[in-house]
Amino acid sequence: GFANNNIIKALDGERVGTLFHREAIKWASTGDVDAREMAVSARECARRLQALSSQERSKILLDIADALEAKEEEILAENEADVAAAQQAGYEKSLISRLALKPGKISSLANSVRVLANMDEPVGRILKRTELADGIILEKTSSPLGVLLIIFESRPDALVQQIASLAVRSGNGLLLKGGKEAKKSNAILHKVITSSIPPSVGEKLIGLVTSREEIPELLKLDDVIDLVIPRGSNKLVSQIKAATKIPVLGHADGIxxxxxxxxxxxxxxxxxxxxxxxxxxxxxxxxxxxxxxxxxxxxxxxxxxxxxxxxxxxxxxxxxxxxxxxxxxxxxxxxxxxxxxxxxxxxxxxxxxxxxxxxxxxxxxxxxxxxxxxxxxxxxxxxxxxxxxxxxxxxxxxxxxxxxxxxxxxxxxxxxxGLGAEVGISTSRIHARGPVGVEGLLTTRWLARGSGQVVDGDKEIVYTHKDLNLEA
Structure with a gap:
């Protein structure tokens, strides 16, 4: 309270250490969403996405592809601003190369999204059908993981082609944290993509984390976030693995x-x-x-x-x-x-x-x-x-x-x-290894359809465990 202007700052609604106005909460920007709220919103939107038909999910991707091409000039202008700032800041040439969206890149990204849209439906696919006993059929099916947190460096094109589009195709919610050097590029791409998501699903399906300070809080949310994918240096991957209980699929550089x-x-x-x-x-x-x-x-x-x-x-x-x-x-x-x-x-x-x-x-x-x-x-x-x-x-x-x-x-x-796109190249063994496409963002569920069977100590039931054709 003794530093210059701190009392004035507090009266204006800012928090200075432990000093803040008692009504400051009323002045907070409604656009500021805490980490848990963002993750919960992504999960709720993902459930609505999963309830859509395959054709409806594909249409979202096609709309995203069209929007990218329609907003190409805006996207490139923001990217050029990022590249200029990175050059002025003296970043390495390799980082600037990954940062820049080269001529024809937006068209290429849009076409990659359309390829994903036209893929066979990955969600709810029957992987195995088994007759457990007379009148009870068990199916093993593909299912979304839930909510993904992807932390990536430098490459804004990865946000579209290799992350957001795969999340939509696989029925997952998504939280993104890009590098500060691509701040403007990531913001415009996020805006273009989320504007193509219908209200019936909700644009909060894909959340953009803008502050580095939010990452530690997100990494604590093992009850809401199902998988973390850090894309970047080995140092980044190591830091994330050491800081969370959430499963981590390590996309790292390699020799x-x-x-x-x-x-x-x-x-x-x-x-x-x-x-x-x-x-x-x-x-x-x-x-x-x-x-x-x-x-x-x-x-x-x-x-x-x-x-x-x-x-x-x-x-x-x-x-x-x-x-x-x-x-x-x-x-x-x-x-x-x-x-x-x-x-x-x-x-x-x-x-x-x-x-x-x-x-x-x-x-x-x-x-x-x-x-x-x-x-x-x-x-x-x-x-x-x-x-x-x-x-x-x-x-x-x-x-x-x-x-x-x-x-x-x-x-x-x-x-x-031939995976359509990748969310990263995993050098881990579990749960996916190598280029990770749609299948790497899915897990499995078991669906059983019976006709009144009970276990009752297995006295009256005769198990057949017979493999059946995948088609019912």
Whole structure:
């Protein structure tokens, strides 16, 4: 109360420490909603969404797609303001690259939403039908999880294509917290999307959290929020896991490897490696480490590839062997994620050595707050080889969320996997792993239809447990 202007601030309705006007609650903005109210509203709206027919839910998505295209100029103007502010603030180029909505992006987002709208209905699908006993049928069906809290960094396009549209398609309520660097972009996208949700469902189906201070409160709501999906750095994922009892599906960056075997087609290898590193260097599925069979050093095949990478502007760092052979700076760590035009190169003895390297460095134990250790599992890895036995060995034994043969790591993506879109790429084992599409946002329920049966100690009932056709 002794600081300058604090009494005046309190009389104007502000709270200063423990000092506030007794009627300040009456002056509070009705637009300010606390965390619990926001989560409860999302759940109530989600139940109304689930009550709609499949065609009605699809129409919401189609309306969202149309609205995105209709408001393209407004969206791009707000995004340009975010990008300019990020550049002025000196953010890294990789973050600015993820932040910017490039030409044609809005049209691409709208088309992705339409793809989801036209997918087969995922909610209420019968997965298994069983006759328990004469006259009683049990069905296992797909069901929404409930309310999702998604905390994401930098990418406003993810709000539309990979988060909000998937929530609507899967019948879930949604709370979003984007990075401050995308504040204007997220706000306009949220406004466009929620304006397309009919009153019968309610625009509070998708809530936008604007304050970082609200996150700790949201993470306490394990009775209202069913799943947290943090999308971003390993530090972010670790912090969220350590701060909540709510199940966390960890979408994190990862060390993606490409291994070139001695039998590889070198022209193919060049194409794949260049794509894996340069197509979108900031992506979580971009190659960070290139492993090369030792025999390729002797044949000169490695030198050609190194020149190609350098010509594309890729900065190269070597492991202990490669740095000596190729005369490049030694990498500080095999765990480093560049997220830019840079990668680590190392020479290995054979496919078994490559697999061992991936298992050692593709997964990582992260120590958080000095005492809490969290295991980050491997993301995506690829082998380039013409030897089918070697390829199968690699595919079977590399314990990563996605493993590929003669293909770029950039294919590890929900859209490219045919999932329509993805809410993230999970490096966890439970409850989903790899690109997480609609199915990863569903759980199951059991529905039984009887005709008056009772258990009564199982005296009068004869269990048949007979599998039935899914169609009734």
């Amino acid at each position: 993606c490897h490409v291994f070139i075997d001695k039998s590889a087609d070198l022209d193919m290898a060049k194409r794949i490696v260049l794509d894996a590193k340069t197509d979108y260097p900031a992506a979580c599925n971009a190659m960070e480490t290139l492993l090369v069979h030792k025999d390729l050093v002797q044949t000169g095949g490695l030198n050609d590839l190194i020149l190609e990478l350098q010509e594309k502007g890729v900065s190269l760092f070597g492991g202990p062997k490669a740095s000596c052979v190729l005369n490049i700076p030694e990498a500080n760590s095999f765990h480093h994620e560049y997220g830019a035009l840079a990668c680590t190169v190392e020479i290995v003895e054979d496919v078994n050595a490559a697999i061992d390297h991936i298992h050692r460095h593709g997964r990582q134990v992260i120590t958080f707050l000095k005492t809490i250790q969290l295991l980050r599992l491997a993301h995506t890895d690829s082998i380039i080889t013409e030897d089918k036995e070697i390829a199968e060995l690699f595919l079977r034994q590399v314990d990563s969320a996605a493993v590929l043969h003669n293909a770029s790591t950039r294919f590890s993506d929900g859209f490219r996997f």
